[in-house]
Every structure is written in C-alpha cells, then in structure tokens.
Amino acid sequence: MANGVTVGEAADMVGLSVHTLRWYEQEGLVEPIDRDSAGRRRYCDDDIGWLRLLIRLRSTGMPVREMRRYAEMVRAGDETLTDRLQLFVEHRERVLARIDELQQDLAMLDIKISLYGEMARAHQESLPVS
Structure with a gap:
C-alpha cells in the first residue's frame, strides 16, 4: 500500500462498511486518517492493523466505551x-x-x-x- 488505500478498499480489507469506518473515526476509535490532495481518506498498513484489532475486540464483546478508552490510552503514551x-x-x-x-x-x-x-x-x- 504505497500511498494507502481508499475508504472503500479499507472497508473491503477488514470486512466493515464504509459507514462503520467513518463512524469509528468520528467516535475516536481511530485517529484521523490521512487524506490525499483531493481530501479523500487514505488508509495505511498501520491503520488497517489497528482496525483489525478493534474488530477483534468488538467481536470478543468489548464495549465501544472500553475500546474508546483503550484508543485514548494508546494515544496518551507509555505512561x-x-x-x-x-x-x-x-x-x-x-x-x-x-x-x-x-x-x-x-x-x-x-x-x-x-x-x-x-x-x-x-x-x-x-x-x-x-
């Protein structure tokens, strides 16, 4: 993924809808996704890996509020x-x-x-x- 993939391609790769990917970003589960010069989201390998982790957490029953808390902790750093x-x-x-x-x-x-x-x-x- 040299320049990343579109939101549609990312959705296909991880098995979520485009709407859900955008919702994850809106809810703070995903950091704002980089955009290309036309303003379209471009997902990199790290973004896809993060989405796959979130999907596993959700499929094992982790509530969204805990997923959000986890995302916030990761962004806060090693402390x-x-x-x-x-x-x-x-x-x-x-x-x-x-x-x-x-x-x-x-x-x-x-x-x-x-x-x-x-x-x-x-x-x-x-x-x-x-």
Missing part, C-alpha cells in the same frame, strides 16, 4: 501501559467466561442431537417395510 494491561486482563477474563458459557451451550446441543438422532433411528426402524 498508560499498566492501565492497558489491566484492561486486557479484565477483558480476557470476560472472554474466558463467555467461552465457558458457550461450551456449556454446545454440550446441551450435543445431548439434544444425540437424543434426537437415536429417536429418529428408532422411529425409522419401527416403520413397516414397504
């Missing part, structure tokens, strides 16, 4: 490293708890699949042969 670490440790604990919940949900689904599979086989076997 926020301990706070950033704490933010990620706490978020990791929430992710692990959600994984545990999902594993319990999956176990219930497996029980139902097994039960209905057995019932369907028994039903098929009880049908008269034609």
Whole structure:
C-alpha cells in the first residue's frame, strides 16, 4: 500500500462498511486518517492493523466505551501501559467466561442431537417395510 488505500478498499480489507469506518473515526476509535490532495481518506498498513484489532475486540464483546478508552490510552503514551494491561486482563477474563458459557451451550446441543438422532433411528426402524 504505497500511498494507502481508499475508504472503500479499507472497508473491503477488514470486512466493515464504509459507514462503520467513518463512524469509528468520528467516535475516536481511530485517529484521523490521512487524506490525499483531493481530501479523500487514505488508509495505511498501520491503520488497517489497528482496525483489525478493534474488530477483534468488538467481536470478543468489548464495549465501544472500553475500546474508546483503550484508543485514548494508546494515544496518551507509555505512561498508560499498566492501565492497558489491566484492561486486557479484565477483558480476557470476560472472554474466558463467555467461552465457558458457550461450551456449556454446545454440550446441551450435543445431548439434544444425540437424543434426537437415536429417536429418529428408532422411529425409522419401527416403520413397516414397504
């Protein structure tokens, strides 16, 4: 990406809409994106990497307010490293708890699949042969 990519290309690369990318910038999740001589946004590799991180944080359930807080801490510099670490440790604990919940949900689904599979086989076997 020698001169960066357009907002549309960046949106395609990270799987978000153009509207969402602009909203991320408006909300302070992304620093203002550099613009070309015509005033169009040009996303560089670092911008794309940052967006991918934000997408992961969001997909793991981090609230936007915490994502914004994280972005602010990064911009504030190294004096926020301990706070950033704490933010990620706490978020990791929430992710692990959600994984545990999902594993319990999956176990219930497996029980139902097994039960209905057995019932369907028994039903098929009880049908008269034609």
